[in-house]
Amino acid sequence: MTLITSKRHRGAHDAGPSGWFVAPALVFFVIFAVVPLVGVIALSLANWNGIGAITWAGFANWAKVLVDPVTGNALVVTAKIMVFSYIVQAPISILLGAFVAGKQRYRALLAVFYFIPLLLSSAAVAIAFKALLDPNFGLGAGLGIPALAQDWLGNPDLVLFVVIFVIAWQFVPFHTLIYQGAVRQIPASMYEAARLDGAGTIAQFFHITLPQLKYTIITSSTLMVVGSLTYFDLIFILTAGGPGYSTRLLPLHMYLTGFRSNDMGAAAALGVILVVIGLLLALMLQRLGGKDRSANQTEGA
Amino acid sequence: MTATQTRAEPRTAASAPTPRAASAGRSPEASRGVGRPNFLAGLGGWVWLAIIILPVYYVVITSLKKQSDYFSTNPLLPPTNPTFENYALVLENQFVRYLINSAVVTVGSVIPILLVSFMASYALVRGKGRFINGANTLFLLGLAIPIQATIVPIYFMISKAGLYDSLLALILPSIAFAIPLSVIILNTFMRNVPTELFESMRLDGCSHWQMLWRLALPLTKPALMTVGIYQGLQVWNGFLFPLVLTQSPDNRVLPLSLWAFQGEFTINIPAILASVILSTLPLLALYLVGRRQLLSGLTAGFGK
Numbered sequence: 001m002t003l004i005t006s007k008r009h010r011g012a013h014d015a016g017p018s019g020w021f022v023a024p025a026l027v028f029f030v031i032f033a034v035v036p037l038v039g040v041i042a043l044s045l046a047n048w049n050g051i052g053a054i055t056w057a058g059f060a061n062w063a064k065v066l067v068d069p070v071t072g073n074a075l076v077v078t079a080k081i082m083v084f085s086y087i088v089q090a091p092i093s094i095l096l097g098a099f100v101a102g103k104q105r106y107r108a109l110l111a112v113f114y115f116i117p118l119l120l121s122s123a124a125v126a127i128a129f130k131a132l133l134d135p136n137f138g139l140g141a142g143l144g145i146p147a148l149a150q151d152w153l154g155n156p157d158l159v160l161f162v163v164i165f166v167i168a169w170q171f172v173p174f175h176t177l178i179y180q181g182a183v184r185q186i187p188a189s190m191y192e193a194a195r196l197d198g199a200g201t202i203a204q205f206f207h208i209t210l211p212q213l214k215y216t217i218i219t220s221s222t223l224m225v226v227g228s229l230t231y232f233d234l235i236f237i238l239t240a241g242g243p244g245y246s247t248r249l250l251p252l253h254m255y256l257t258g259f260r261s262n263d264m265g266a267a268a269a270l271g272v273i274l275v276v277i278g279l280l281l282a283l284m285l286q287r288l289g290g291k292d293r294s295a296n297q298t299e300g301a
Numbered sequence: 302m303t304a305t306q307t308r309a310e311p312r313t314a315a316s317a318p319t320p321r322a323a324s325a326g327r328s329p330e331a332s333r334g335v336g337r338p339n340f341l342a343g344l345g346g347w348v349w350l351a352i353i354i355l356p357v358y359y360v361v362i363t364s365l366k367k368q369s370d371y372f373s374t375n376p377l378l379p380p381t382n383p384t385f386e387n388y389a390l391v392l393e394n395q396f397v398r399y400l401i402n403s404a405v406v407t408v409g410s411v412i413p414i415l416l417v418s419f420m421a422s423y424a425l426v427r428g429k430g431r432f433i434n435g436a437n438t439l440f441l442l443g444l445a446i447p448i449q450a451t452i453v454p455i456y457f458m459i460s461k462a463g464l465y466d467s468l469l470a471l472i473l474p475s476i477a478f479a480i481p482l483s484v485i486i487l488n489t490f491m492r493n494v495p496t497e498l499f500e501s502m503r504l505d506g507c508s509h510w511q512m513l514w515r516l517a518l519p520l521t522k523p524a525l526m527t528v529g530i531y532q533g534l535q536v537w538n539g540f541l542f543p544l545v546l547t548q549s550p551d552n553r554v555l556p557l558s559l560w561a562f563q564g565e566f567t568i569n570i571p572a573i574l575a576s577v578i579l580s581t582l583p584l585l586a587l588y589l590v591g592r593r594q595l596l597s598g599l600t601a602g603f604g605k
Binding site for chain 2: 016017018019020021022024025026028029031032033034035036037039040042043048050092095096099102106107110112113114115116117118119120121122123124127128129131132134137138139141142143169173174177178180181201226229230232233236237251254255258259264267268271272274275278279281282283
C-alpha cells in the first residue's frame with residue numbers, strides 16, 4: 001500500500017508517522033471535551049442539585065426548559081446580541097484593518113493603541129466599563145453632558161446597546177489585526193493598476209480590497225458569530241443578565257440555572273441547546289464559505 | 302480601453318501574483334494608501350483612538366485618586382494629588398498569590414497544549430489511515446463546540462475526580478478545549494513543509510520522532526508562537542473555569558480576583574480599578590517589550 005502512494009519513492013518505506021503521535025491530544029480531547037459532550041446529554045435527563053445524589057428525571061428537565069419563557073427570552077437576547085454585534089463589529093474591523101495596513105507613520109502609532117484591548121480580560125473590561133458608565137461618577141458627569149449621564153446598565157431599553165458597544169470595544173481589535181494582515185498580503189501592483197486607471201481611494205477599497213478579503217471575511221465572521229455564544233464572562237460581570245432578563249443570554253441563563261438555582265439537569269438541557277446552535281452555525285458558515293477555502297490557503301501564502 | 306478590460310486586469314494579477322509584483326510591494330512609493338492623504342480615514346482613525354483610549358485613561362486616573370476625591374472631583378480630570386494607596390491595598394490583599402496562580406495555570410496549560418497539538422499535527426498532516434482521518438474530523442467538529450455548553454458535566458467530572466478547587470482543575474479542561482484550534486493552525490503550517498525535506502531525512506535513516514524535532518519544529522515555529530500567544534491569552538484571561546471549578550482564595554486566579562475585589566471593596570471604585578491595572582500590567586509589559594512579535598504571532602496562523 002505504501003508503495004502505491006509515494007510516487008517519488010526512492011527505496012525507503014514510509015508508512016507515515018504512527019497514530020500514536022495523535023494519542024496524547026486525542027486522550028485530552030476525548031476525556032475533557034467529548035465525554036462532557038455526552039455527559040451534558042445524559043445530565044439533561046437527570047435531577048441533580050450539584051452536590052447530592054443524581055436521580056433519573058426522564059424528559060422532565062426538557063419539558064420545564066422548553067416551556068419556560070425565560071429560555072425563549074434568552075434565545076432572543078442571544079440572537080439579538082449575535083446579529084447586532086456582528087453588524088457593528090464587521091464593518092469597523094474591515095475599515096480599521098485596511099486603515100492600519102497603510103504604511104503612514106501616524107497609522108502605525110494609532111495601531112499601537114488600537115490593540116491594547118487584546119490584552120485585557122473580559123473581567124477587566126467589564127469592571128472598567130461599569131465604572132465608566134456610572135451616571136454619577138463616570139463619563140456623563142465628567143463631560144457635563146446630561147444625555148451621557150444615563151443609567152446605562154439599569155435601563156432595559158439601553159442596556160443591550162451598551163453591551164454590544166462593550167463587546168465591540170473588546171473584540172474589534174482582534175479582527176482588525178486579522179484584516180490588517182490580510183490587506184497587507186494584497187499585491188501592491190493591483191492598487192497601482194487601479195490608480196493608473198483613475199480609481200479613487202473609495203473605488204479601490206470596493207473593487208480591490210473588499211473582494212480580495214473574501215476568505216478573511218469568512219474566517220473572521222465565523223469567529224465573530226460562533227464567538228458570540230461565548231460572551232458569558234463580560235455580560236455576567238457587567239449586568240449579571242439584568243436588569244430583569246434583558247441581557248440574560250443563553251450561556252448566562254445556563255450558568256445561573258445550574259450554579260445559582262442549583263438545577264443542574266435544566267442547565268444541562270440548556271447546554272445541549274447551546275451545542276446544537278453552535279454546530280448548526282458552524283455548519284451554515286462552512287456552507288456559506290464554500291469548499292474552495294483550501295485552494296485559497298496556498299494562494300495567500 | 303473599455304471598462305471591462307480595466308476590471309479584468311486586477312483579477313489576473315490576483316490569480317497569479319508574480320515575484321515581480323511581490324517585490325514591488327516592498328518599494329516605498331508603491332505601497333498602498335500613500336498617494337493623496339485620506340482625510341476621511343484619518344478622521345475615523347482618530348475617533349476610534351478616542352473610543353479605545355478613553356476607558357483606559359479613565360481607569361488609570363481613577364485608580365490614582367483617593368476615595369474621597371473620587372466622589373468630589375470631575376471623573377475625567379486627573380487627580381491633583383495622585384496616590385498609590387489603592388495599589389497598596391490591592392497588593393496587601395493577596396494579589397501576588399493570584400498572580401502566581403495565574404502564571405502557574407497559564408504555563409501549565411500552554412506547554413502541554415503546544416506539545417500535544419504539535420505532535421498530533423505532525424501525524425495528521427504526514428500520516429494516513431482511518432484513525433488519523435477520524436481524529437482530524439473530531440478536532441474540526443471540536444471547533445464548533447462552545448466551552449460553556451459542557452461546563453455542567455465538567456464540574457461533575459472534576460468534583461468526582463476530587464480535583465475541585467485546585468489549579469489542576471483549571472489546567473486539564475483548558476488544555477482539552479485549546480487543542481482543536483491549535484491543531485488546525487499548526488496543520489496549515491505543517492502542510493507547507495516540503496515533502497522532499499522529510500524524504501531526504503528519511504533516507505538518512507531518521508525516525509519520525511527525530512524528524513518531528515529536527516525538521517518540523519524549526520519550520521513551524523511561527524505557528525507555534527501564534528498558538529502559544531493566543532492560547533496563553535485565552536487561559537490567562539479565562540473566567541468561566543475558575544468561577545465554576547475553584548472556590549477558595551488560595552486557588553484564585555487574576556480574572557476571578559478582580560470579580561472578588563469588586564465584591565470586597567464594593568464602593569471603593571479607585572481600589573477596584575487599581576486591581577484592574579495591576580492584573581493587566583504583566584501583559585502590558587510584554588506588549589511594550591515585544592509588541593511586534595506578539596501581534597504578528599497572534600495572527601500569523603489566522604491570516605491563512
